[in-house]
Every structure is written in C-alpha cells, then in structure tokens.
C-alpha cells in the first residue's frame with residue numbers, strides 16, 4: 001500500500017487532522033527518564049497529555065505539579081498540570097480515549113543477558129484491551145530488531161483491526177542523554193519507522209509537532225537497529241580505550257595524553273575515554289539485545305562480547321590500582337578506609353543504575369576495606385548488605401587511606417581534595433593538570 005492510499009482511510013485522515021491541529025489526545029506509558037520529559041514536551045507544544053505509570057507515588061507527584069526527574073523542571077510540570085495540559089494515572093482504560101500512545105517502559109536484561117521483554121508485554125496486554133480505530137502507537141523502549149513487528153503488532157492486532165488502515169504502529173528510538181544541558185528531548189533528532197508507510201507518515205507528523213527535527217526511516221526494524229548501532233558503537237569504542245588504558249598502564253604511558261593528542265586529528269578520529277566501567281540503563285545493556293537477536297540469525301556478535309568482557313574488567317582494574325597504591329605505601333586494602341567520590345554512573349546526574357561504583361564498592365568491601373562514599377547528587381545507595389548513606393566528602397577524604405574518583409561531577413572543587421587526601425586514584429582524569437605525588441591516574 002502506498003502512503004497516499006493509506007492516508008485515504010478515514011481513520012488515518014482523521015488522525016492526521018487531529019495531530020496537525022493539536023487536538024489529538026496524547027498518552028505516554030511509563031513516566032521515567034524517557035517518558036516524563038517526552039510528556040512535558042508534548043504538553044508544552046499544546047497537546048493534552050495523559051501519562052500512565054504503574055507506580056502510584058509517581059502519578060501523585062505529577063498530578064501535584066512536581067517532578068522526580070532531574071532534567072524536568074518541577075515548575076514546568078506545575079504550570080502544565082495547572083493549565084490542564086498534563087495529568088497522570090495508573091488506569092489503562094484511558095487508552096480508549098487517546099489518539100496516540102508512546103510506550104517508554106524499561107527493557108532490562110535478565111541475569112543470563114537475555115532481553116527481558118516482560119515490561120513491554122505487560123504494557124501491550126493492557127493497551128490491547130483498548131485499541132480503537134485511529135490510534136497511533138509508538139514503541140520507544142530500546143529493544144532488539146523485530147520487536148515491533150514480531151511481538152507488539154500481533155498483540156495490538158488481536159482485536160481484528162488492521163495496521164496501517166485502522167490503527168498505526170511505529171518504533172522510534174529514544175536518544176535522551178540525562179544531564180546534557182545542550183541536547184534534550186526537544187532538539188535531539190527523532191528517528192521514526194512505521195510498520196507501513198502510512199504509519200511512518202503519521203509517526204513523523206506526530207513528532208514534528210513538538211520536536212525540532214524528525215528523521216523518517218523505511219521500517220520499524222531500521223529504526224530499532226539505529227539505536228543499537230549508536231549504543232553498540234559507544235560500547236565498543238569505550239571497550240577499545242579501556243583495553244588501551246590497561247596496555248598503557250603496563251607500558252607506563254599516560255593514556256589521557258595519548259587520546260588528547262590523537263583528538264587533534266581533524267578527520268577520521270573521535271575521542272572516547274577510559275573509565276571505571278560502563279553504567280546506566282543503555283550502554284551496558286542495549287548491545288546485548290543485539291547479540292541475542294543476531295545469535296538467532298546465526299551470527300555471533302563477537303565485538304560486543306569482547307567489549308562487554310573488557311568493560312566488565314574495569315572495576316577490577318580500578319580496585320587493583322587502589323590495592324597496589326596502598327601496598328606501595330605499606331598498607332593493605334584489608335582494614336583500610338577507602339572513600340568513593342561520586343557514585344552516579346556519569347557526571348552531573350543522580351542515576352546509579354548499573355553504576356561501576358557499586359561494583360567497586362562491593363569488590364573493596366570483599367577485600368576487607370571500610371568503604372564510605374559522597375556524591376552531590378546521591379544521598380544513599382543500595383548495596384549487597386543493605387543501604388549505604390553518603391557522608392561528608394571533605395571530612396572523609398581527610399581521614400581516608402585512599403580516595404577513588406569514580407564520577408567527576410562538575411561542581412566538585414578538586415584543589416582542597418588534592419591537598420588533604422593521602423592518596424587519590426582518579427578514574428576520570430578529573431585531576432588533569434595536577435602532578436601531585438598522591439595522585440594516581442587510571
């Protein structure tokens with residue numbers, strides 16, 4: 001079916017009209033790091049937006065005009081809720097009244113590194129009860145190529161409605177970069193691919209109402225693969241520099257200086273930096289969705305497995321560095337006090353999901369160290385034995401046998417830290433330019 005023919009169906013034409021004049025009722029399913037900023041962006045663009053989440057306290061906070069996501073300004077939520085443009089609910093039956101829904105639920109890995117599709121399946125089971133003519137559904141959760149066609153489409157078609165004619169289905173990868181002040185939901189180009197050409201056209205029209213730049217692609221599979229290419233590219237390049245960092249250590253070469261000098265090449269090189277290990281909901285996880293799917297297609301994703309292995313070694317490498325540095329000073333890890341400076345998985349955010357700090361703390365505790373932490377964005381973390389609460393950074397650093405910079409938050413003043421710390425292992429090159437004897441770099 002061509003785009004023109006498909007758009008002639010009554011359902012498509014009516015939906016197109018509602019999207020263009022912003023009377024379409026927008027629904028966002030899953031109000032987390034991805035869903036809440038998206039809901040706010042569409043509400044700001046003038047749409048009436050309903051967020052659906054399973055967690056009542058999140059729903060209550062939004063309806064009270066508050067935000068629990070760092071990148072979403074509570075004042076924006078408050079004014080949109082007051083204006084009747086944004087509301088939240090736990091009740092999926094509202095889907096019956098909505099014209100569009102974006103699915104932004106988690107896609108974690110199982111312990112076996114297989115995709116955990118249970119959140120997508122649970123959301124689609126609920127949506128399926130309320131699919132109606134003229135509904136545009138867009139999956140945004142990162143997933144393996146084929147998910148939209150093979151898993152979501154059969155569930156949403158179960159009522160007998162035809163995709164591309166009665167209802168419309170797309171995949172659009174979310175590219176949000178939490179804590180990035182320059183690129184946010186509104187100005188990050190949005191890739192979208194539909195099951196049919198009409199689906200793509202409606203999906204692209206929808207995003208164009210609220211976002212600056214839309215990139216339509218020919219299928220849901222292409223759109224799914226785009227996200228996996230982007231994140232696999234990062235994961236493998238980080239794996240490469242992490243391996244180079246381990247090589248440079250053996251050869252007493254400063255990896256940071258090497259990368260800075262290589263980055264002066266004006267073409268054909270893009271700098272990636274080593275670190276204590278991968279973190280967050282995306283880079284450590286998404287590539288394994290691709291390797292799982294490619295295995296089914298008979299191809300081993302060897303780059304992914306290798307980079308996953310190397311990146312997974314980094315917390316051990318950091319702990320070895322701490323141990324060696326303490327040994328050089330006549331101390332053992334066992335019984336030493338090690339302070340972790342920064343536990344978020346990256347700079348200037350409060351998210352500790354998959355953070356390498358958690359592994360480093362665990363490994364140090366296993367070796368008998370007394371571990372404390374501080375982080376301007378995180379007040380407590382869950383560890384194996386319970387909860388660890390943040391302590392005062394300067395007090396702890398002055399007393400600790402070693403301090404490990406795991407996250408280089410911009411607001412930290414490093415000068416007094418270098419002056420007071422007995423020993424600092426810097427995994428982020430936060431102490432670039434400091435040549436003090438107590439500073440050890442990755």
Ligand SMILES: NC(=O)c1ccc[n+]([C@@H]2O[C@H](COP(=O)([O-])OP(=O)(O)OC[C@H]3O[C@@H](n4cnc5c(N)ncnc54)[C@H](O)[C@@H]3O)[C@@H](O)[C@H]2O)c1
Pocket residue numbers: 029030031032033034035052053054055058104105106107119122123140141142143174175176177178281282
């Ligand atoms: N966080 C990021 O930086 C980022 C970036 C790009 C893509 N993604 C992808 O976006 C997706 C969502 O990630 P996130 O970081 O927003 O996750 P999140 O955990 O912050 O938010 C997900 C929300 O979905 C809700 N939820 C779970 N099951 C539900 C259901 N059946 N019905 C309704 N709500 C449900 C949860 O309560 C939670 O509020 C994932 O696939 C992730 O890989 C995340």
